[in-house]
Amino acid sequence: MQIKNLFYFLLASSILVSCSTDDDNPDIPEPSGAYTDGVVILNEGNFGQGNSSVSFLDPQSGNVNHNIFKTVNGEGLGDTATDIGFYEDLAFIVVNVSNTIQVVDRHTFEHVATIDTDLNNPRKIAFLNGMAYITNWGEGSNPDDDYIAVFNAKDFQLSIKIAVEEGPEDILEQGSKIFVAHLGGWSYNNVVSVISNNEVVKTIEVGEGPNSLAAGNDFLWVSASGLPDWMGETAGSISKINLSTLEVVQDYTFEDVSQHPNHLNLNNGNVFYTLENEVYSFATSETSLPATPLYTLEEVDYLYGFTILEGKAYAASADPGFTGNGKLYVYEAATGSLSSGYDTGINPNGAYFNSL
Amino acid sequence: MMKKGIFYILLPLLLCSLQGYGQLDSVQYLKEVVLSDIHLYRNSKTHLVQVLNDSVLEQNAPALTSVLKFNSPLYFRENGPGMVASASFRGTTASQTAVVWNGININSQFTGQTDFNTILTSGYESVAVRSGGGSVLYGSGAIGGSVHLNNRFRIGTGFRNKVRLDYGSFDTFFGNIDSEYSSDELSLQLNVSRHSNENDFPYPDSEKHNQNGDYENSGISAAVAYLLNNSNTLKFYTNHYNGDRGFSGTVSMASKSKYEDYNSRNLLEWNSYFGRFVSGLKLAYLEEEYKYFENRHSDIYSFGKAETALAKYNLSYAVNENFQATGLLEIQRTEGEGSNIEGSQKRETGSAGVLISHDLYPFKYEISARAEFSDSYDSPILFSAGAVYEVTEAYLLKINVSRNYRIPTFNDLFWHAGGNSDLKPEKSLQAEIGQELRIFGAGVSISGFIIDTEDLLRWVPSSGGKWIPHNTKEARNYGLETTLDWNRNLKGQEFSIFGTYAYTRAIDRALDKELIYVPKHKATASAGYGYGKFSSFFQFLYNGTIYTSSDNNYSLPGYTVSNAGVNYKFLKQKLQLGIEVRNIFKTEYQSMPSRPMPGRAFYSSLTFKF
Numbered sequence: 019m020q021i022k023n024l025f026y027f028l029l030a031s032s033i034l035v036s037c038s039t040d041d042d043n044p045d046i047p048e049p050s051g052a053y054t055d056g057v058v059i060l061n062e063g064n065f066g067q068g069n070s071s072v073s074f075l076d077p078q079s080g081n082v083n084h085n086i087f088k089t090v091n092g093e094g095l096g097d098t099a100t101d102i103g104f105y106e107d108l109a110f111i112v113v114n115v116s117n118t119i120q121v122v123d124r125h126t127f128e129h130v131a132t133i134d135t136d137l138n139n140p141r142k143i144a145f146l147n148g149m150a151y152i153t154n155w156g157e158g159s160n161p162d163d164d165y166i167a168v169f170n171a172k173d174f175q176l177s178i179k180i181a182v183e184e185g186p187e188d189i190l191e192q193g194s195k196i197f198v199a200h201l202g203g204w205s206y207n208n209v210v211s212v213i214s215n216n217e218v219v220k221t222i223e224v225g226e227g228p229n230s231l232a233a234g235n236d237f238l239w240v241s242a243s244g245l246p247d248w249m250g251e252t253a254g255s256i257s258k259i260n261l262s263t264l265e266v267v268q269d270y271t272f273e274d275v276s277q278h279p280n281h282l283n284l285n286n287g288n289v290f291y292t293l294e295n296e297v298y299s300f301a302t303s304e305t306s307l308p309a310t311p312l313y314t315l316e317e318v319d320y321l322y323g324f325t326i327l328e329g330k331a332y333a334a335s336a337d338p339g340f341t342g343n344g345k346l347y348v349y350e351a352a353t354g355s356l357s358s359g360y361d362t363g364i365n366p367n368g369a370y371f372n373s374l
Numbered sequence: 375m376m377k378k379g380i381f382y383i384l385l386p387l388l389l390c391s392l393q394g395y396g397q398l399d400s401v402q403y404l405k406e407v408v409l410s411d412i413h414l415y416r417n418s419k420t421h422l423v424q425v426l427n428d429s430v431l432e433q434n435a436p437a438l439t440s441v442l443k444f445n446s447p448l449y450f451r452e453n454g455p456g457m458v459a460s461a462s463f464r465g466t467t468a469s470q471t472a473v474v475w476n477g478i479n480i481n482s483q484f485t486g487q488t489d490f491n492t493i494l495t496s497g498y499e500s501v502a503v504r505s506g507g508g509s510v511l512y513g514s515g516a517i518g519g520s521v522h523l524n525n526r527f528r529i530g531t532g533f534r535n536k537v538r539l540d541y542g543s544f545d546t547f548f549g550n551i552d553s554e555y556s557s558d559e560l561s562l563q564l565n566v567s568r569h570s571n572e573n574d575f576p577y578p579d580s581e582k583h584n585q586n587g588d589y590e591n592s593g594i595s596a597a598v599a600y601l602l603n604n605s606n607t608l609k610f611y612t613n614h615y616n617g618d619r620g621f622s623g624t625v626s627m628a629s630k631s632k633y634e635d636y637n638s639r640n641l642l643e644w645n646s647y648f649g650r651f652v653s654g655l656k657l658a659y660l661e662e663e664y665k666y667f668e669n670r671h672s673d674i675y676s677f678g679k680a681e682t683a684l685a686k687y688n689l690s691y692a693v694n695e696n697f698q699a700t701g702l703l704e705i706q707r708t709e710g711e712g713s714n715i716e717g718s719q720k721r722e723t724g725s726a727g728v729l730i731s732h733d734l735y736p737f738k739y740e741i742s743a744r745a746e747f748s749d750s751y752d753s754p755i756l757f758s759a760g761a762v763y764e765v766t767e768a769y770l771l772k773i774n775v776s777r778n779y780r781i782p783t784f785n786d787l788f789w790h791a792g793g794n795s796d797l798k799p800e801k802s803l804q805a806e807i808g809q810e811l812r813i814f815g816a817g818v819s820i821s822g823f824i825i826d827t828e829d830l831l832r833w834v835p836s837s838g839g840k841w842i843p844h845n846t847k848e849a850r851n852y853g854l855e856t857t858l859d860w861n862r863n864l865k866g867q868e869f870s871i872f873g874t875y876a877y878t879r880a881i882d883r884a885l886d887k888e889l890i891y892v893p894k895h896k897a898t899a900s901a902g903y904g905y906g907k908f909s910s911f912f913q914f915l916y917n918g919t920i921y922t923s924s925d926n927n928y929s930l931p932g933y934t935v936s937n938a939g940v941n942y943k944f945l946k947q948k949l950q951l952g953i954e955v956r957n958i959f960k961t962e963y964q965s966m967p968s969r970p971m972p973g974r975a976f977y978s979s980l981t982f983k984f
Contacts, residue, residue: 068626069968094626096627097968115626115627116627157668157672158668159669159675160669339890339925341922341923341924342928343925364923
């Protein structure tokens with residue numbers, strides 16, 4: 019209980035710090051470190067080649083430091099890093115193929131711990147009440163061994179494994195609940211699991227291949243890709259779910275079977291998503307999908323990650339050969355005008371904001 | 375820097391003086407009866423053909439990988455010892471190297487490649503490496519060149535048997551029985567091998583070791599030739615391979631997967647000689663099957679299975695002693711199915727070709743062309759034209775131009791998650807000039823080549839994240855291949871030296887970058903010394919830096935590896951004991967990223983011939 023209170027205290031104070039940059043508060047030491055205030059770029063690298071890396075972008079100076087995990091710790095990050103989550107002073111990096119989570123100090127990126135047990139094909143991470151929730155596919159070929167691994171975020175001990183349906187991918191904490199999108203692993207699935215008190219309390223049916231989640235203003239939003247052509251191609255969809263009733267209140271279905279939405283974001287009362295390199299947006303109150311894109315990400319070769327924060331859209335672009343270095347392009351989220359572009363490592367899968 | 379690099383590689387070769395190509399000559403004069411693939415010798419005069427004989431095969435037993443790695447310009451992508459190994463040369467891709475078994479192309483229908491660690495060399499008396507385009511003769515994939523595994527028959531030599539047992543580091547066991555019998559009309563061969571390896575070598579300079587890399591395989595092959603009468607021969611070849619491997623982990627990845635594969639090849643051949651005609655009919659039936667277990671302790675697996683039936687007919691007519699024309703007809707039908715393929719897919723192709731060879735000593739030329747018809751893709755007209763000019767008895771000049779192709783594989787066309795049935799074959803237009811020099815018993819060959827390839831197949835992700843193959847890239851490859859060999863017997867002391875060097879550039883024309891996994895420099899050198907019952911060898915490999923990313927920002931460093939061995943014969947030379955050390959100097963190297971190769975390892979062998 020005390021730890022929990024401390025957590026809330028830290029959380030509250032950190033919000034204060036970040037909201038008032040000019041305010042020098044002598045009572046709370048400011049987190050310091052080379053990588054404190056900026057954008058962490060996670061580079062997946064190539065399957066089997068152990069070349070995942072982390073780049074750090076300082077938006078003020080525009081400088082990018084590459085390979086910071088290895089620079090700081092001497093050893094490489096591992097094979098196919100799929101997600102990074104921040105919790106208090108720590109960053110948890112999920113390394114899918116290595117079956118590990120590398121825990122580092124989020125300000126210095128110094129290694130703190132490695133979690134290498136009770137993981138099997140870990141994918142994404144979220145935090146709730148001092149616990150880290152990690153989606154695990156289990157074996158891709160086995161539909162019945164998928165689970166959420168719950169670790170204590172302080173001592174990194176396993177708390178519980180929660181068995182779930184096939185292919186848990188994106189995971190989100192919202193209002194003391196954990197929401198899991200079941201993209202489907204090696205196959206396709208069509209549900210969102212709701213976890214409360216370490217139990218699956220509900221599975222909500224959505225479109226095939228739910229790939230991203232966002233929550234805000236009492237609603238959970240889910241984009242689902244739809245099925246690819248070899249499974250009988252279907253159009254994607256977006257679902258709006260009431261967070262109190264956990265019921266789908268609105269389904270937005272795409273017209274053309276070749277439309278497969280991804281990278282759903284909420285920003286300023288608008289839903290953003292992408293269709294290939296096109297960015298679409300509609301107000302959360304709308305009941306139909308926009309017919310035309312807001313803009314196109316012209317510079318992007320292959321969109322591998324897309325995140326909106328503070329009015330900027332961060333688009334991670336993989337190299338066309340998927341073996342070379344990628345790029346991170348920053349656009350004005352509302353207009354799509356390019357503000358800057360940066361080199362990254364191999365196959366960047368997104369921008370993660372390391373700001374307290 | 376680069377020039378200096380070449381100099382250091384060439385230096386040891388240059389120091390070894392010059393010598394002849396004895397093996398190739400004797401092979402060329404062998405009667406057709408004993409050969410399974412006449413075209414390799416009769417219609418490949420304008421190409422560089424390198425023959426690796428049985429002593430080389432024995433040094434690098436049991437799989438084809440290390441034979442070629444240490445003795446030819448081919449370079450490998452190898453996921454560790456015994457794991458999947460694909461080979462290419464002249465900067466082409468692995469599926470642009472054809473592996474030809476007794477005249478039949480045996481590259482996988484699924485991947486278009488051959489896994490060289492699944493080809494056991496026991497039972498073959500020699501392996502030939504034919505550089506350059508050969509699609510007219512050998513079909514899809516013969517762009518960089520082709521590797522030939524041919525059975526060879528003896529006539530009237532009675533019983534010959536050989537038993538070999540090996541034991542070595544990391545619990546390596548290998549056993550082989552090779553028997554043959556021949557009378558004046560009948561020749562029989564039987565070969566059985568078994569190989570197993572724990573393969574748990576420690577990673578050099580690390581606490582870790584190679585994990586889940588154990589493998590075992592067995593092979594059985596047989597061949598029969600029967601001389602019906604003076605003008606008809608009947609031959610039958612059969613070859614079966616069964617492999618069971620863990621797929622090893624990497625430095626940063628533990629593995630628990632397993633791969634089982636089974637290959638079987640059967641070929642019936644009937645040759646007739648009447649007057650000026652020679653007729654040859656080949657009927658073949660090939661099977662390949664694999665099972666992939668993500669978790670070897672689970673019974674969940676994915677699989678693929680393909681069956682190919684083919685018939686090849688050729689009729690040659692000798693207008694006179696020096697002018698010969700050959701017509702070729704071929705039909706092939708392949709059926710494949712698997713976890714990742716929708717239903718059962720089939721492909722039917724037919725082709726017709728013509729070959730002309732004309733000897734106008736000291737000048738000789740060969741022209742050939744082939745047209746193919748398929749129900750799955752449109753094929754280009756293939757051709758090859760070449761000439762040889764014997765400037766002096768010791769100096770040959772060769773030139774060759776050809777168009778070759780590589781057809782899309784079953785995976786490219788029918789793979790569930792993105793197979794694309796609109797694919798075109800990869801096409802190449804290529805040329806080479808070669809020189810062969812024989813002087814003081816030494817042989818030197820140098821050939822320069824250029825290959826332009828278009829419609830290169832590449833898997834790229836598209837909307838929804840699925841990977842789909844497209845004909846996208848264009849590449850230009852050029853370079854140089856040289857070989858050198860020398861043998862001498864000095865008062866009973868046998869000396870031999872053999873070396874190869876390849877300089878290769880392979881450029882992605884859209885990016886203007888080097889293609890990945892192509893070493894700019896590759897060199898091999900081997901030296902042998904024998905006296906009486908004692909023999910020894912030393913072999914050396916230099917594999918230059920390779921890029922691992924298409925933007926050429928990432929690379930794996932080059933490396934050298936050396937092996938050495940000694941053999942001693944007992945009991946009237948019937949029994950031979952051999953000891954071999956591989957990677958003597960404990961080089962730390964990787965053929966693929968994140969996959970360290972073994973340090974020093976020891977092997978022993980016992981061979982009994984009777």
